[in-house]
Amino acid sequence: MADILQPDMNSLQVPGENNRISAPSSPSVGRNDCSIAPLTPSASPRPEARSRMDHPFTVVVAIDFGTTSSGYAFSFTQDPEAIHMMRRWEGGDPGVANQKSPTSLLLTPELKFHSFGFAARDNYHDLDPEEAQHWLYFDKFKMKIHSTTDLTMETELEAVSGRKVRAIEVFSHALRFFRVHALKEVKDQSSSLLEGDEVRWVITVPAVWRQPAKQFMREAAYLAGLVSPDTPEQLLIALEPEAASIYCRKLRLHQVIDLSLRPMTNGLSLESDGSRPFDSSFRQAREQLRKARHSRTFLVERGTGELWSEMQTGDRYIVADCGGGTVDLTVHQIEQPQGTLKELYKVSGGPYGAVGVDLAFEAMLCKIFGEDFIESFKAKRPAAWVDLTIAFEARKRTATPGRSNALNISLPFSFIDFYKRYRGQSVETALRKSNMNIVKWSSQGMLRLTPEAMNELFQPTINNIIKHIEELMQRQEVQGVRFLFLVGGFAESPMLQRAAQNALGQTCRIIIPQDVGLTILKGAVLFGLDPTVVRVRRCPLTYGVGVLNRFVEGRHPRDKLLVKEGRDWCTDILDRFVSVDQSVALGEVVRRSYTPARSGQRKIIINIYCSVSDDVVYISDPGVRKCGAITLDLPEALPGTVAGAERREIRATMQFGDTEIKVTAVDMATNQTVRAAIDFLSN
Numbered sequence: 001m002a003d004i005l006q007p008d009m010n011s012l013q014v015p016g017e018n019n020r021i022s023a024p025s026s027p028s029v030g031r032n033d034c035s036i037a038p039l040t041p042s043a044s045p046r047p048e049a050r051s052r053m054d055h056p057f058t059v060v061v062a063i064d065f066g067t068t069s070s071g072y073a074f075s076f077t078q079d080p081e082a083i084h085m086m087r088r089w090e091g092g093d094p095g096v097a098n099q100k101s102p103t104s105l106l107l108t109p110e111l112k113f114h115s116f117g118f119a120a121r122d123n124y125h126d127l128d129p130e131e132a133q134h135w136l137y138f139d140k141f142k143m144k145i146h147s148t149t150d151l152t153m154e155t156e157l158e159a160v161s162g163r164k165v166r167a168i169e170v171f172s173h174a175l176r177f178f179r180v181h182a183l184k185e186v187k188d189q190s191s192s193l194l195e196g197d198e199v200r201w202v203i204t205v206p207a208v209w210r211q212p213a214k215q216f217m218r219e220a221a222y223l224a225g226l227v228s229p230d231t232p233e234q235l236l237i238a239l240e241p242e243a244a245s246i247y248c249r250k251l252r253l254h255q256v257i258d259l260s261l262r263p264m265t266n267g268l269s270l271e272s273d274g275s276r277p278f279d280s281s282f283r284q285a286r287e288q289l290r291k292a293r294h295s296r297t298f299l300v301e302r303g304t305g306e307l308w309s310e311m312q313t314g315d316r317y318i319v320a321d322c323g324g325g326t327v328d329l330t331v332h333q334i335e336q337p338q339g340t341l342k343e344l345y346k347v348s349g350g351p352y353g354a355v356g357v358d359l360a361f362e363a364m365l366c367k368i369f370g371e372d373f374i375e376s377f378k379a380k381r382p383a384a385w386v387d388l389t390i391a392f393e394a395r396k397r398t399a400t401p402g403r404s405n406a407l408n409i410s411l412p413f414s415f416i417d418f419y420k421r422y423r424g425q426s427v428e429t430a431l432r433k434s435n436m437n438i439v440k441w442s443s444q445g446m447l448r449l450t451p452e453a454m455n456e457l458f459q460p461t462i463n464n465i466i467k468h469i470e471e472l473m474q475r476q477e478v479q480g481v482r483f484l485f486l487v488g489g490f491a492e493s494p495m496l497q498r499a500a501q502n503a504l505g506q507t508c509r510i511i512i513p514q515d516v517g518l519t520i521l522k523g524a525v526l527f528g529l530d531p532t533v534v535r536v537r538r539c540p541l542t543y544g545v546g547v548l549n550r551f552v553e554g555r556h557p558r559d560k561l562l563v564k565e566g567r568d569w570c571t572d573i574l575d576r577f578v579s580v581d582q583s584v585a586l587g588e589v590v591r592r593s594y595t596p597a598r599s600g601q602r603k604i605i606i607n608i609y610c611s612v613s614d615d616v617v618y619i620s621d622p623g624v625r626k627c628g629a630i631t632l633d634l635p636e637a638l639p640g641t642v643a644g645a646e647r648r649e650i651r652a653t654m655q656f657g658d659t660e661i662k663v664t665a666v667d668m669a670t671n672q673t674v675r676a677a678i679d680f681l682s683n
């Protein structure tokens with residue numbers, strides 16, 4: 001019985017006959033002392049006209065909050081073809097174009113914000129080893145939000161030094177940093193005084209993130225002061241592969257590399273005579289990038305780009321967002337002539353990002369030097385450990401298929417010294433004893449990773465990506481895909497490019513946009529300018545509530561029988577709002593009506609359940625879990641308007657077609673708006 005009790009009111013939820021949302025339902029049953037009782041559930045989600053741009057925003061600012069690197073960009077609504085990229089950061093790695101900043105945060109021992117990005121990394125590096133143990137340095141911390149199954153506002157993150165702090169505070173510090181920098185740059189370029197409510201903010205998240213993680217980012221943005229909880233429409237959550245897809249619509253032919261057209265050598269496409277194909281196109285692309293990096297402004301097509309003009313209505317394509325932490329796959333169909341996008345299959349993916357290569361390197365070090373030593377080194381010499389990961393990151397970016405010479409990775413002196421103190425032997429001896437012939441030692445204090453070693457580090461992650469794309473392409477809904485767009489920072493890797501070309505190049509055209517690491521950021525700005533561009537999405541899960549229905553002998557199990565006031569009820573039945581992989585168009589809604597159990601009742605709480613399958617009947621079935629709750633704060637009933645609680649109808653309207661699930665409610669007797677909130681973080 002616990003599953004159908006409402007904890008805040010200790011009372012039952014009783015609706016009408018359970019049914020799928022595509023069919024009308026029976027009238028509701030008696031209310032008695034029940035706290036919430038649906039009256040007339042709606043049919044399948046139905047369109048409701050609503051404006052997504054009812055506030056005249058002056059500027060859209062997008063933050064691409066990545067696992068490895070982050071950045072922001074913005075566009076003024078009166079000039080939407082111009083996307084302004086963030087200013088260059090101080091610091092950075094020699095020889096690397098720093099178009100974004102490392103997602104690294106440094107807090108003082110008193111838990112105060114110190115620095116972000118290159119500044120955080122460099123300041124942490126300069127700390128005395130003993131002092132560094134008291135500071136909190138966070139790197140690649142975004143993955144914690146994806147991997148935590150019971151994410152709440154109290155979830156903690158562990159700094160490199162081992163100290164812990166609430167995750168929501170870490171994320172809000174980072175977002176506050178971007179808010180300050182972005183607004184300063186926007187104001188520098190704006191001729192008029194900019195008010196806070198004139199800015200629409202967009203934050204990108206992986207599409208495979210569930211609702212709790214999306215809500216977490218929204219709460220962090222509120223805490224960071226990007227927007228107020230009273231104006232939630234000022235903040236949009238953008239899905240990373242969707243944003244990339246939106247930007248890809250604008251691409252011109254000279255702005256892309258087509259991996260499918262020619263064989264590759266070291267990640268670069270070659271003609272039979274050894275020259276690069278489309279030489280004039282590449283010259284144009286290089287010139288465009290040179291100008292863009294100088295001005296930090298990208299110009300996009302007013303309509304759709306040349307690549308899209310080749311497409312017919314109904315053409316399908318996949319966007320594979322290969323980031324630092326996750327790989328997200330989305331399947332879109334272009335709708336001509338308006339150019340809007342329709343999602344054909346629920347988003348899929350997993351933790352197959354470039355961080356997997358870093359973890360493989362760490363595992364290799366553990367195999368050579370011992371897991372106990374590596375853990376001790378990370379705890380006692382945290383800044384030196386960060387130096388080592390930076391050194392590997394730089395070399396990882398230069399790895400190419402077919403490379404003949406080894407890659408050298410500098411070991412910090414403190415690593416060599418600490419190991420000798422810890423084990424009583426040299427790192428060279430450790431390498432020799434490990435029998436790892438693919439890793440050598442250089443007398444200059446470097447690990448020499450042979451091409452075989454680099455392949456071993458890359459292959460598990462790359463194989464996961466290719467396997468996932470291949471499995472997706474085999475699905476009936478995805479047959480006939482013409483294009484595969486590789487985007488995200490990891491898509492820059494020639495190792496991944498070669499693997500994708502070899503495995504998939506005969507199946508579809510593989511396209512990589514120029515400046516592929518900025519594709520999501522630019523698309524997020526375009527999404528903020530027009531959030532209606534993705535017209536249809538697919539539900540990633542089945543959502544519903546637990547209800548009582550009349551008990552039918554032989555149909556319902558006896559252990560679900562509840563006798564209440566002489567009537568037989570079946571408990572725990574799942575009343576679906578939407579089903580997994582169901583198409584839901586932007587603006588479609590699901591409606592349910594509820595009534596309070598008692599006059600004077602001021603709150604209704606409805607628990608939400610979800611499942612990865614649609615083959616469920618009861619909320620107690622395997623794979624069904626409570627994932628959130630809807631809270632309706634009821635206004636005091638006006639005198640003379642309600643002659644008893646059972647006649648007071650509260651109509652809740654839920655939207656599943658956006659990137660976030662949203663709920664609104666109205667008191668039908670007074671037409672007053674009811675304060676409604678949906679919470680996925682309090683389980």
